[in-house]
Amino acid sequence: xxxxxxxxxxxxxxxxxxxxxxxxxxxxxxxxxxxxxxxxxxxxxxxxxxxxxxxxxxxxxxxxxxxxxxxxxxxxxxxxxxxxxxxxxxxxxxxxxxxxxxxxxxxxxxxxxxxxxxxxxxxxxxxxxxxxxxxxxxxxxxxxxxxxxxxxxxxxxxxxxxxxxxxxxxxxxxxxxxxxxxxxxxxxxxxxxxxxxxxxxxxxxxxxxxxxxxxxxxxxxxxxxxxxxxxxxxx
Amino acid sequence: xxxxxxxxxxxxxxxxxxxxxxxxxxxxxxxxxxxxxxxxxxxxxxxxxxxxxxxxxxxxxxxxxxxxxxxxxxxxxxxxxxxxxxxxxxxxxxxxxxxxxxxxxxxxxxxxxxxxxxxxxxxxxxxxxxxxxxxxxxxxxxxxxxxxxxxxxxxxxxxxxxxxxxxxxxxxxxxxxxxxxxxxxxxxxxxxxxxxxxxxxxxxxxxxxxxxxxxxxxxxxxxxxxxxxxxxxxxxxxxxxxxxxxxxxxxxxxxxxxxxxxxxxxxxxxxxxxxxxxxxxxxxxxxxxxxxxxxxxxxxxxxxxxxxxxxxxxxxxxxxxxxxxxxxxxxxxxxxxxxxxxxxxxxxxxxxxxxxxxxxxxxxxxxxxxxxxxxxxxxx
Numbered sequence: 001x002x003x004x005x006x007x008x009x010x011x012x013x014x015x016x017x018x019x020x021x022x023x024x025x026x027x028x029x030x031x032x033x034x035x036x037x038x039x040x041x042x043x044x045x046x047x048x049x050x051x052x053x054x055x056x057x058x059x060x061x062x063x064x065x066x067x068x069x070x071x072x073x074x075x076x077x078x079x080x081x082x083x084x085x086x087x088x089x090x091x092x093x094x095x096x097x098x099x100x101x102x103x104x105x106x107x108x109x110x111x112x113x114x115x116x117x118x119x120x121x122x123x124x125x126x127x128x129x130x131x132x133x134x135x136x137x138x139x140x141x142x143x144x145x146x147x148x149x150x151x152x153x154x155x156x157x158x159x160x161x162x163x164x165x166x167x168x169x170x171x172x173x174x175x176x177x178x179x180x181x182x183x184x185x186x187x188x189x190x191x192x193x194x195x196x197x198x199x200x201x202x203x204x205x206x207x208x209x210x211x212x213x214x215x216x217x218x219x220x221x222x223x224x225x226x227x228x229x230x231x232x233x234x235x
Numbered sequence: 236x237x238x239x240x241x242x243x244x245x246x247x248x249x250x251x252x253x254x255x256x257x258x259x260x261x262x263x264x265x266x267x268x269x270x271x272x273x274x275x276x277x278x279x280x281x282x283x284x285x286x287x288x289x290x291x292x293x294x295x296x297x298x299x300x301x302x303x304x305x306x307x308x309x310x311x312x313x314x315x316x317x318x319x320x321x322x323x324x325x326x327x328x329x330x331x332x333x334x335x336x337x338x339x340x341x342x343x344x345x346x347x348x349x350x351x352x353x354x355x356x357x358x359x360x361x362x363x364x365x366x367x368x369x370x371x372x373x374x375x376x377x378x379x380x381x382x383x384x385x386x387x388x389x390x391x392x393x394x395x396x397x398x399x400x401x402x403x404x405x406x407x408x409x410x411x412x413x414x415x416x417x418x419x420x421x422x423x424x425x426x427x428x429x430x431x432x433x434x435x436x437x438x439x440x441x442x443x444x445x446x447x448x449x450x451x452x453x454x455x456x457x458x459x460x461x462x463x464x465x466x467x468x469x470x471x472x473x474x475x476x477x478x479x480x481x482x483x484x485x486x487x488x489x490x491x492x493x494x495x496x497x498x499x500x501x502x503x504x505x506x507x508x509x510x511x512x513x514x515x516x517x518x519x520x521x522x523x524x525x526x527x528x529x530x531x532x533x534x535x536x537x538x539x540x541x542x543x544x545x546x547x548x549x550x551x552x553x554x555x556x557x558x559x560x561x562x563x564x565x566x567x568x569x570x571x572x573x574x575x576x577x578x579x580x581x582x583x584x585x586x587x588x589x590x591x592x593x594x595x596x597x598x599x600x601x602x603x604x605x606x607x608x609x610x611x612x613x614x615x
Contacts, residue, residue: 046297046300048294048297048298051293051294051297052290052294055289055290055293056286056290059281059286059289060279060280060281063279063280063281064276064277064279067276067279068273068276077281077285080281080289081289081292084289084293085293085296088293088296088297088300089300155272155275156275158272159272159273159275159276162269174270174273177246178246178250178270178273178277179273179276179277180277181250181277183247184243196239199239199240199242199243200239202239202242202243202246203238203239203242203266206242206266206267206269206270207265207266209266209269210265210266210268210269213269213272214265
């Protein structure tokens with residue numbers, strides 16, 4: 001990846017404030033100037049402008065999905081990047097005909113890329129980026145409250161670990177519904193299930209998630225308190 | 236409202252930023268809290284630098300790929316797999332059909348070879364028999380040259396006529412036998428002609444030959460001995476020009492006779508016939524004309540007691556029977572002759588004896604036919 005890491009600094013709390021609100025509204029509404037079907041058709045014909053439109057529209061979707069699965073900004077960007085290269089390579093083969101079917105196809109690619117990422121991690125363990133980030137990018141660490149950064153990363157870590165304990169279906173429903181913001185009807189179409197089944201899955205998934213996070217939170221409360229004290233004492 | 240639906244509604248409110256904390260029940264509160272923890276991901280956006288960089292690289296890659304091999308373009312011939320190079324653009328369905336035909340041919344040829352060698356008892360033997368029957372029916376019937384057949388018959392008739400003209404009875408009878416054999420062969424071949432029209436035409440040619448031969452054969456009767464005349468009569472009867480045939484003869488004592496015959500036993504020896512008085516000979520058959528004569532041992536007797544188309548009776552001296560076997564026949568006025576296959580002496584329990592024509596003498600004169608007794612004759 002030929003990327004500079006200088007601009008990557010995003011922390012959890014800062015994201016919420018600096019997120020592009022329009023893009024964060026994940027109800028899929030395409031600009032009326034060009035229908036999604038036309039854009040997809042042109043993109044299949046290697047139209048760069050149409051491909052650029054699709055990229056801009058679905059970059060947040062893919063990125064959020066990758067980030068929520070991995071919990072690390074840099075690795076999420078890597079996966080996002082690989083996902084979009086795969087999309088460009090295979091867009092001529094997709095049978096998608098509308099936004100939802102295209103999203104389902106793109107998220108399927110993203111899911112495969114995440115799985116490949118985890119396989120690579122098993123065979124080739126890397127140093128956790130959270131600790132490297134401060135060394136590589138001290139400016140950003142100085143710009144932000146290190147305590148906030150640590151807290152945010154711990155929060156991500158807890159959520160991601162809790163998400164990993166869910167079943168694949170429960171995780172998909174939670175991510176599509178609560179992270180990507182689709183309605184339960186859209187999720188039902190994306191996963192080829194009935195909306196009622198999606199609501200039941202969602203209820204069980206959030207119950208499990210809450211339980212797992214509560215367990216993780218109580219276990220880390222003591223350690224978290226100690227870490228805060230250490231940081232402030234060092235300052 | 237079910238908790239699942241209530242949770243779904245609350246999530247919708249949370250996503251739109253209109254969630255009312257007071258409306259959340261205790262049961263759903265931890266669930267909503269867990270969902271709220273995911274907000275950090277929902278609001279996450281990649282940095283603008285990353286977005287621009289990735290977009291630039293994607294479009295560059297896209298243009299590069301489009302220049303090298305457009306997404307929708309078929310791969311070039313050099314990059315195709317060998318099978319595609321060999322078969323070109325032949326559709327898969329066509330290739331599959333060809334493969335199926337080839338496999339079917341292979342199986343058919345293999346089964347055919349096995350069937351041709353199938354021995355009785357083998358499961359394929361029945362198939363072999365069926366195949367042979369089909370082949371026999373499918374093969375074209377041998378062509379029948381009717382003209383050649385008729386020409387052969389005419390040649391046989393000419394040979395016969397020549398032998399008659401030369402008064403060579405033996406040669407005439409040989410030619411007559413050949414004529415009869417060839418005629419039967421021709422009739423068989425003509426019967427195999429499958430085409431009805433051609434068959435009728437051939438049969439008409441054969442009938443025309445028979446009609447013209449009828450005159451020659453009848454004209455030759457006067458020059459033949461009794462045996463030859465009987466053979467000619469047989470041939471004419473086969474062709475339908477006469478119906479003369481003798482089925483049996485019956486020898487009985489004349490009621491007016493004062494002496495009675497005595498019994499003679501012996502199955503393989505000549506029967507002994509009494510010579511005292513007169514006897515009556517009844518001959519049965521068909522085709523007798525009103526001037527027919529009875530032949531006894533080659534001698535014609537015309538002093539008939541009664542005659543009809545099916546029966547003729549004569550009274551003869553017992554001495555006419557002579558010693559030994561008796562040959563009885565009928566001679567019509569047109570010269571046709573037929574002999575009885577057997578005669579029967581029936582006086583006081585007499586039995587029959589087979590009568591066959593005797594060989595003809597070389598001079599062609601009437602001779603007494605030989606008689607092969609097949610049964611005992613008992614004389615009165």
